[in-house]
Amino acid sequence: MDKLAIIGGRPLYGVIPISGAKNSALKVMAASLLTDKPLTLYNVPRLADVDMLLRLLEQHGAEATFDGSTLRLHAKDIVSTEAPYDLVRKMRASFNVLGPILAREGKAKVSLPGGCAIGARPVDLHLKALTAMGAKIDLDEGYVLAEAPEGLKGADISFPFVSVGATEHAMLAATLAKGVTRLENAAREPEIADLADCLNAMGAKVSGGGSATITIEGVERLHGAEHRVLPDRIETGAYAMAVAATGGELTLTGTHSDLLGAAWPVLAETGVELDEAEDSIRIRRNGARCKAVDIITQPFPGFPTDLQAQFMALMTTAEGVSTIKETIFENRFMHAPELGRMGAKISVDGQTATVRGVPRLKGAPVMATDLRASMSLIIAGLAAEGQTMVNRVYHLDRGFERLEEKLQACGALIERVKE
Ligand SMILES: CC(=O)N[C@H]1[C@@H](OP(=O)(O)OP(=O)(O)OC[C@H]2O[C@@H](n3ccc(=O)[nH]c3=O)[C@H](O)[C@@H]2O)O[C@H](CO)[C@@H](O)[C@@H]1O
Numbered sequence: 001m002d003k004l005a006i007i008g009g010r011p012l013y014g015v016i017p018i019s020g021a022k023n024s025a026l027k028v029m030a031a032s033l034l035t036d037k038p039l040t041l042y043n044v045p046r047l048a049d050v051d052m053l054l055r056l057l058e059q060h061g062a063e064a065t066f067d068g069s070t071l072r073l074h075a076k077d078i079v080s081t082e083a084p085y086d087l088v089r090k091m092r093a094s095f096n097v098l099g100p101i102l103a104r105e106g107k108a109k110v111s112l113p114g115g116c117a118i119g120a121r122p123v124d125l126h127l128k129a130l131t132a133m134g135a136k137i138d139l140d141e142g143y144v145l146a147e148a149p150e151g152l153k154g155a156d157i158s159f160p161f162v163s164v165g166a167t168e169h170a171m172l173a174a175t176l177a178k179g180v181t182r183l184e185n186a187a188r189e190p191e192i193a194d195l196a197d198c199l200n201a202m203g204a205k206v207s208g209g210g211s212a213t214i215t216i217e218g219v220e221r222l223h224g225a226e227h228r229v230l231p232d233r234i235e236t237g238a239y240a241m242a243v244a245a246t247g248g249e250l251t252l253t254g255t256h257s258d259l260l261g262a263a264w265p266v267l268a269e270t271g272v273e274l275d276e277a278e279d280s281i282r283i284r285r286n287g288a289r290c291k292a293v294d295i296i297t298q299p300f301p302g303f304p305t306d307l308q309a310q311f312m313a314l315m316t317t318a319e320g321v322s323t324i325k326e327t328i329f330e331n332r333f334m335h336a337p338e339l340g341r342m343g344a345k346i347s348v349d350g351q352t353a354t355v356r357g358v359p360r361l362k363g364a365p366v367m368a369t370d371l372r373a374s375m376s377l378i379i380a381g382l383a384a385e386g387q388t389m390v391n392r393v394y395h396l397d398r399g400f401e402r403l404e405e406k407l408q409a410c411g412a413l414i415e416r417v418k419e
């Protein structure tokens with residue numbers, strides 16, 4: 001298992017190009033199963049999760065060609081309606097092939113999903129949405145068996161709470177349903193609007209993507225299209241927090257501040273200097289320590305749960321006491337004890353962590369527990385005095401494209417140790 005060795009305590013200076021968003025790329029890739037015509041996607045990040053989903057799509061019959069960050073997918077025929085455990089268990093988004101296969105073929109058998117172990121993460125809202133559209137759903141030996149031999153039909157679906165995955169799943173399935181589907185209390189994450197744009201380019205009739213009410217008028221068939229994946233807001237926020245922690249100045253290109261929702265004003269409150277141009281943002285901290293700021297994770301446009309771990313790393317050396325409340329996932333503080341190994345003062349009580357800032361962390365061996373937690377350890381390692389060894393970096397490879405290369409170009413001493 002690879003490790004990352006970091007010698008910390010150096011400021012970051014330079015330019016980091018932001019990749020396409022993993023959490024959008026995976027959903028628009030699943031959309032390719034809705035049509036027998038080619039879908040060309042630009043700005044697709046080369047990540048372990050993308051490779052894993054490609055293997056799943058190929059198993060269903062899609063042909064895939066990757067050229068740089070351009071991915072061409074062509075699911076001319078669906079040769080298998082079954083998504084096996086081994087290809088679905090590692091990643092949440094692979095479950096979203098269920099809706100497209102069911103909508104196109106009238107049946108699907110998909111393993112229950114995996115993904116980061118940050119909570120129970122049931123899929124009841126996904127299944128209720130598909131059931132409301134007329135699917136007959138059974139669970140058997142860890143698989144969801146879904147049938148809709150006459151096709152799916154439009155439905156009014158009101159989600160009891162916001163779910164990104166369930167909103168996307170319902171949108172994907174509803175594009176080919178007979179009649180109109182209305183989603184209430186839909187997730188408003190930027191990736192939802194991106195998926196709606198991609199589906200519309202394919203001939204779907206989706207309106208309201210990115211708002212709490214989404215309407216999908218079903219169409220007979222979808223066609224080929226080209227779509228550019230939006231920038232990764234979590235990668236953007238993570239590098240912004242990295243330079244806030246180490247000091248220095250980074251320009252992040254191919255991204256913009258609107259994607260960060262509440263994380264942008266929160267960063268400003270910590271005292272870092274923020275600037276933005278049309279297609280880039282600049283973050284600078286020289287001298288004074290960051291100030292402690294309290295946050296509560298919320299669905300977009302609130303502070304994203306996927307940046308909570310990275311923000312906690314920043315707060316470990318801030319001036320003052322910060323409280324961090326996690327409201328989306330019940331088990332997403334696994335980085336706290338790891339940060340503690342480096343001298344961070346964090347106490348966790350249920351869903352709230354209290355971080356008492358210390359002037360400096362000290363490098364230590366630490367264990368990455370999930371994707372975003374891993375990035376928090378990288379940030380802490382970059383800011384800490386001495387060497388940090390981050391174990392289990394395969395989590396990072398799921399979601400941060402060319403991480404070492406991007407950081408090395410800005411002066412970080414970070415190396416992959418192959419084992
Ligand atoms: C691949 C991908 O895009 N993953 C993102 C997606 O995950 P994901 O789509 O899994 O997250 P959801 O928004 O669905 O989850 C929100 C909450 O709803 C619960 N829930 C969800 C569905 C359901 O059927 N029943 C249920 O109870 C979850 O356990 C969680 O507590 O959004 C999360 C919230 O922004 C991000 O952290 C993940 O990075």
Ligand SMILES: C=C(OP(=O)(O)O)C(=O)O
Nearest residue numbers: 091092093115116306371
């Ligand atoms: C939690 C994440 O991924 P997944 O939903 O696949 O576990 C993530 O992207 O932070």
